[in-house]
Amino acid sequence: MTRKYFQICSLLAVFLCGLFLTEAFAAPLIEKIEFDGSDNNADRIIFKLNSATLPKTFALKGPPRAVFDFPGTALAKGVKTNITAPGKFIKGIRTAEHRGDQAKTRVVLDLLSEDSIDFKQDFNNVNNTLTISVFALGAEPPPPPVAAVPPPPKTDKPAAVPPPPPAARETPPAPPAKPAPAVASIPKPAPETGGARDEATVIQPLSEVGPEQATEGGTVSPVLYSIEFDRDAQRGETISFKLNTFNPPVVFGIEEDAPRIVCFFKDTAAGPDLQNLLDVNGRFIKSIQVGKYSNPDNIRVVLDLMPNQNYDLQQIFFKEDSMFMIIISTNV
The missing domain is CATH 2.60.40.3470 (Immunoglobulin-like)
Incomplete structure (x- = not known):
């Protein structure tokens, strides 16, 4: 019995470890970089990613630059390493991929001046899109617009014609129907919300993180x-x-x-x-x-x-x- 229990635990550990390695070591990738200068109060840089990857951010002077380091992240084929950005705060975007033990992709925003500016990051977890907004200090713009879902494509097929009704038959008049009772709509069950835990949240070592659980919908x-x-x-x-x-x-x-x-x-x-x-x-x-x-x-x-x-x-x-x-x- 002890041997069988040990075998089951060993198989479970291998399974959980395999799930973690698949999730944790899937190579983060920058698939696309775009510049948007259409807003009158902000410049935006849009990163299309393949996972929820967040950069480290810092600023440099002489000349003024903003640096975004994406750790362990590579560039997809076809991504431009030099992008002209004729914006109100940005004049160019430079990208370089660093390989080795501390692999990363560095994105540098060449700024027009050293005036007081601020940055904001908005991450859309639905399509793994990171938007970085650059704007004047104290003039934070609204969040970037969410792309609308395109309508379904139109088809040239003619609308289906319903079949003709069957021939009418003479039937005796039905007795007057009793009024149906009013039925209230059945509310959806409220999601179970766990109370605050009494014990402190313990950080698990990365090797012990198991498979992710499904999340509940809703905002x-x-x-x-x-x-x-x-x-x-x-x-x-x-x-x-x-x-x-x-x-x-x-x-x-x-x-x-x-x-x-x-x-x-x-x-x-x-x-x-x-x-x-x-x-x-x-x-x-x-x-x-x-x-x-x-x-x-x-x-x-x-x-x-x-x-x-x-x-x-x-x-x-x-x-x-x-x-x-x-x-x-x-x-x-």
């Missing part, structure tokens, strides 16, 4: 429930953000003075147990500060880093688990 307001830190992860220090839906943040770095990484969760409310400060005292991260804002709901998470280090940052979103993870390590 929900994003909520950030918890932030957990793991200093003993194999690939570096990890920060896990547990949400209730797919809502990746805008992530960018601040290199002046004390180095920091900022995660901005737009239109996201704070869960009741979300802490304002975590003194983690890790090798790379000193503390995690959480700013909660209302009207509208926004959350700003700041990771305070140890100085004098050359950091590498990786972003992973487990879409079906509504978990966003950041892995921080150093380039030795």
